[in-house]
Amino acid sequence: MAEPVVRIEGLTYRYRRASEPAIRDIDLTVEAGEVLLVAGPSGCGKSTLIRAINGLIPHAYPGELSGSVRVNGRLTTELRLRDLAAIIGTVLQDPAKQIVGATVEAELAFGPENLGMDRTEIRRRISDVAERAGIRNLLGRETAALSGGERQLLAVGGILMLEPRLYVVDEPLANLDPASAARLLGILRTLADEGHAIVIVEHRVEEALDLRPDRVLYLEEGRTRYLGSVSGFLEIADPDAVKLPFDAVLARFRSDPSLVGTIPAAPGHHAGAAPPGTLAAPGADPAESPRLEFSGVRAGFGDREVLHGIDARLGRREIVAVLGPNGSGKTTLFRTAMRLLKLTGGEIRVDGEPITNRTVAQLASTFGYVFQSPSQMLFARTVREELTFGPRNLGRDPGTFGAIVTDALERTSLDVVEDILDRPPLTLSFGQQKRLALAIALSLEPPTLILDEPSAGQDHRTARRFMREVMAIPGLESIYLVTHDVDLALTHADRILLFREGRVVADGPPLEVVEDTDRWIACNLRPTSLIRANARWSGLNGAFLDAETLAARVATGTAAAP
Amino acid sequence: MNFAPRYLGRGSWLARRDPRVLVIAVVCFVLAAIQVWDLRIMLILDLIAFAYYRTARIPFRQVRRQWMLAILFVSLLVFANGIIASGRIQRLPEGVEPHIYGYIPLLGTPVSAESLTFALVQFLRFLSLIAVGFPIAFAIAPDVFGVTFARLGVPYRFAYAIDLTWRFIPSLAEDFRSTIDAQRVRGMDFTGQSRNPVARVRRQIPVLVPTIVNAIAGAEDTIDAMDLRGFGTGERTWFQDLVLDRTDKLVLIGFGSLLVVATIGGLVTSSSVLWVPDAILPR
Amino acid sequence: MTSMSMPRSMWTVDSRTIVYAAIGAALYGVLVGLFKIPVPGTTAVDARPAFALVPFFGFAFGPVVGLFTGLVGNMIGDQISGWGALTSYNWSIANGVVGLLAGLAPAYLGSMMSGSLGRRAAAGAVGGAIAVVIGFLVVFSDMIKDQMDFNAVLTTEYIPVVIGDLIVTIILVPVLVYAWEPVKERLGR
Incomplete structure (x- = not known):
């Protein structure tokens, strides 16, 4: 048998500044023509493993390495990055960061140029790759103007240009709409069928299975938990740590009834375990004006209109998810409501009053707006200073700051972090920064929270834990979510506003909105296994349940099959 | 806010030139222009600069703001220099005394035919430099800067x-x-x-x-x-090929000659000495 | 066990240097024109908070990055504002020299660099300030380039720009060093 593309033996690696190894005792081979899925929660060592394969470890990350990594039979420690680049192609997580070219052609040419390839050969490959990656229509465009899906395909194209034997793809599905995801997986599958090896890292197992991986490597805390067939993996995988297809979750609950007792308090408030508080009592008084009312709203950036006449009412006491693919105008909707963008037509009212009567700062004491990326706003030297910034700007009484800070930290469970008040915010972990962003919004004591893509940058487990914490915050009246994560929206909201190209195409409770499958697919949203399962067992209580809760009910017979 | 470098000159005659021409032309022009203090020659340079600028076909509406700011800033700079130099004028022909119209109240700075001409030349020079420099940002395709x-x-x-x-x-x-x-x-x-x-x-x-x-x-x-992707690990190629065509070479020869003429002219003629039109001399 | 450590000289030019240089120049080019704060008592020149990028990038990432940030960033700022990248090329050189000198500061401020984060932040301010005072001497070339008067350059250009940029450097460089160093520790390299 031929030498495998990758052969890893007894690999342990510790980063220079770390006290513990990030991965330990890894043994792995990847053969030509094979698709290997690497799964595991954040911090399991996936990224380190990728770097060890593609040579960034040890060439760009100093640290302590034992064991060996061979590519095409040669030790990576003895190869230069220049040589490795021609054998292994890596598609990084965030295509916006991977793309270095100002235009599509420049990006495609980048790798071959660095390797000193002949100009005519580069041009031949550009034409070839544009065809294979299905991006011929993008040629000539500037990369800054591409959509997220287009960028991801271009990033893959940039790697195809080098014609490597092995493709390492890191979480490619994080920001892809189903159409782009299907195209990407199609390209990867073809490569494997042609005899290339593929290593795909993804915790969205349900979606990655569309690639028909041959084997799965499941990592936990830097060690191999499982290495083998897909079916064997689905039997042992932790449904809390990675996102599994519903049938796999159900099978786990059926085979192991003890799991039923482990379900955490229901993530949504539907399931009856909601925290006591105003949020627990949805259903608005019809006489009451809505918290936020859009009538014929138009807005956009410069000459480009993004919202084409939005009519919607968001209640004072409800959880609403604005759901739609990237670029459909969801975020623009709330930025306009916060007066961060100019209204070009129609009217927006807050508690019955036009927003034009209020400043951004005044609106912030009604809506706690949590941006997608927490580090975008952290600047202060301590958490305390960070939390008093808002109240100070709004001219609140400094005598109350102590109480405001304590309250915000308690409501976001940050109070348990040691020395939290004096920590520099940027030294907190990503999860803690996310919660700090939440605490910052709460420091202005708003009755309503607006969360922009709350699951961004988090894995399945941490995203769900974060949502549970948000839903449990006491003293809130309403929560509005902006997301492209279908299951997250459906399992947490009372009501879904479905967005497509700057228009509301559906408005109603989750189960109702998903009924029309054609509309769903037209919105470029993924019909997930959870939607099908909820539809199948919808007789239960009229609510959309998350995978574990539904599986537990089905397994224990509290859900009657149709 | 839109900072994306805009390729406003796309498709124009200047944008079709080898981009190296745009850079070298500016360098030659800047070096030529800073040697010139004769108002008449400076006017010719302005004509050349604006003719060159026109070939980039940059829609004025899109760059109006930049022009306004630049002109405002040039005016301030030239004015401040005139005030602070308080009548000392560089590049005067030997033996010529300034023809003074009067003095600015409070500051006492003399205003003369020579100081006004000096300021005008400075102003016109800045305008010409701006006009010649503009196309670098707006008439070079965004992916060929590196090459x-x-x-x-x-x-x-x-x-x-x-x-x-x-x-x-x-x-x-x-x-x-x-x-x-x-x-x-x-x-x-x-x-x-x-x-x-x-x-x-x-x-x-x-x-x-x-x-x-x-x-x-x-x-x-x-x-x-x-x-x-192997950046910086050895020899590199660029996929865009830059080739100077006949027109490119002619443009380069033109700007090169300009520099040569300005330099020689500065040595053997009075082009680098202030020239004051008789018409504005006080009688 | 293979233990790898890579000594990185101040003058190394690798992907890291190039990316930081490009980020510095892009940020400076974009931000410098955005906010200008008039300094009372001076006429034409303002305090430009974004200028802090030049000494900070030099101080944190070395003289090569500092030079590029100042030189190219200033050219881009001039080009975006319509002034033209080469119209005041000597000012761009001055900005580059400031970045370069700030990048050398860790070498000659050795004792301050080995101390606490607070001392390193102070070193950034001191090194940046020295770089500003020396680097902007380059603008006296306006006396040749535009036949400006010495006093005019001194009073309308050098002194105002140095005062404005010293204020910015002394306030903002330590803040940036404080914010950046803990983040750097977490990046794994």
Whole structure:
């Protein structure tokens, strides 16, 4: 048998500044023509493993390495990055960061140029790759103007240009709409069928299975938990740590009834375990004006209109998810409501009053707006200073700051972090920064929270834990979510506003909105296994349940099959 | 806010030139223009500069703001220099005494035919430099900056850094705007005034720190992406081929001659000496 | 066990240097024109908070990055504002020299660099300030380039720009060093 593309033996690696190894005792081979899925929660060592394969470890990350990594039979420690680049192609997580070219052609040419390839050969490959990656229509465009899906395909194209034997793809599905995801997986599958090896890292197992991986490597805390067939993996995988297809979750609950007792308090408030508080009592008084009312709203950036006449009412006491693919105008909707963008037509009212009567700062004491990326706003030297910034700007009484800070930290469970008040915010972990962003919004004591893509940058487990914490915050009246994560929206909201190209195409409770499958697919949203399962067992209580809760009910017979 | 370098001159005669021509032309022109102090010759240079500028076909409406600011700034600079030099005038022909009209009240700065001409030449020179320089930003395709400088002799790593700079501008500008929005919903007010410059600089910390720190932290993946595709590991090619055609060569010869003529002229004629029109001399 | 450590000289030019240089120049080019704060008592020149990028990038990432940030960033700022990248090329050189000198500061401020984060932040301010005072001497070339008067350059250009940029450097460079160093520790390299 031929030498495998990758052969890893007894690999342990510790980063220079770390006290513990990030991965330990890894043994792995990847053969030509094979698709290997690497799964595991954040911090399991996936990224380190990728770097060890593609040579960034040890060439760009100093640290302590034992064991060996061979590519095409040669030790990576003895190869230069220049040589490795021609054998292994890596598609990084965030295509916006991977793309270095100002235009599509420049990006495609980048790798071959660095390797000193002949100009005519580069041009031949550009034409070839544009065809294979299905991006011929993008040629000539500037990369800054591409959509997220287009960028991801271009990033893959940039790697195809080098014609490597092995493709390492890191979480490619994080920001892809189903159409782009299907195209990407199609390209990867073809490569494997042609005899290339593929290593795909993804915790969205349900979606990655569309690639028909041959084997799965499941990592936990830097060690191999499982290495083998897909079916064997689905039997042992932790449904809390990675996102599994519903049938796999159900099978786990059926085979192991003890799991039923482990379900955490229901993530949504539907399931009856909601925290006591105003949020627990949805259903608005019809006489009451809505918290936020859009009538014929138009807005956009410069000459480009993004919202084409939005009519919607968001209640004072409800959880609403604005759901739609990237670029459909969801975020623009709330930025306009916060007066961060100019209204070009129609009217927006807050508690019955036009927003034009209020400043951004005044609106912030009604809506706690949590941006997608927490580090975008952290600047202060301590958490305390960070939390008093808002109240100070709004001219609140400094005598109350102590109480405001304590309250915000308690409501976001940050109070348990040691020395939290004096920590520099940027030294907190990503999860803690996310919660700090939440605490910052709460420091202005708003009755309503607006969360922009709350699951961004988090894995399945941490995203769900974060949502549970948000839903449990006491003293809130309403929560509005902006997301492209279908299951997250459906399992947490009372009501879904479905967005497509700057228009509301559906408005109603989750189960109702998903009924029309054609509309769903037209919105470029993924019909997930959870939607099908909820539809199948919808007789239960009229609510959309998350995978574990539904599986537990089905397994224990509290859900009657149709 | 839109900072994306806009390729406004796309398709124009100038944009079809080898981009090296645009850079070399500016260098020649700048070096020629700074030697000229004869008003008549400066007017000719302005004509050349604006004729050249016209070939880039940059829609005026799109760059009106830039022109206004530039003219305002040039005026201030020239005016301030005139005031502070308080009547001492460079580049006067030997033995000529300034013809003074009068004195500015309070400051006592003399205003003379010579000082006005000097200011006018300075003003016209700046205008010509701006006109010639404009097309570099607006008539060079965004993906050929790197190769342009590389083929002009800049080491390829730095030439590529110039490419990368243009690549980063739109996304960093977008992140910056996002940070401003994030701080505005925390009640930060950007309109407030304070006389104290220290306080006002400190007030920018909440937007500058996240923008800068995030940009640097976000660079890690870009560095990896470059390393993984072998950047900086050896000989590099550029996929765009730059070839000087006949017209390019003629343009280069033209601007080169301009520099030569200005230099020789400065040595053997009075082109680098102030020339004052008789008409404005006080009788 | 293979233990790898890579000594990185101040003058190394690798992907890291190039990316930081490009980010510095892009940020400076974009931000410098955005906010200008008039300094009382001076006429034409303002305190430009974004200028802090030049000494900070030099101080944190070395003289090569500092030079590029100042030089190319200033050219881009001039080009975006319509002034033209080469119209005041000597000012761009001055900005580059400031970045370069700030990048050398860790070498000659050795004792301050080995101390606490607070001392390093102070070193950034001191190194940046020295770089500003020396680097902007380059603008006296306006006396040749534009036949400006010495007093005019001194009073309308050098002194105002140095005062404005010293304020910015002394306030903002330490803040940036404080914010950046803990983040750097977490990046794994």
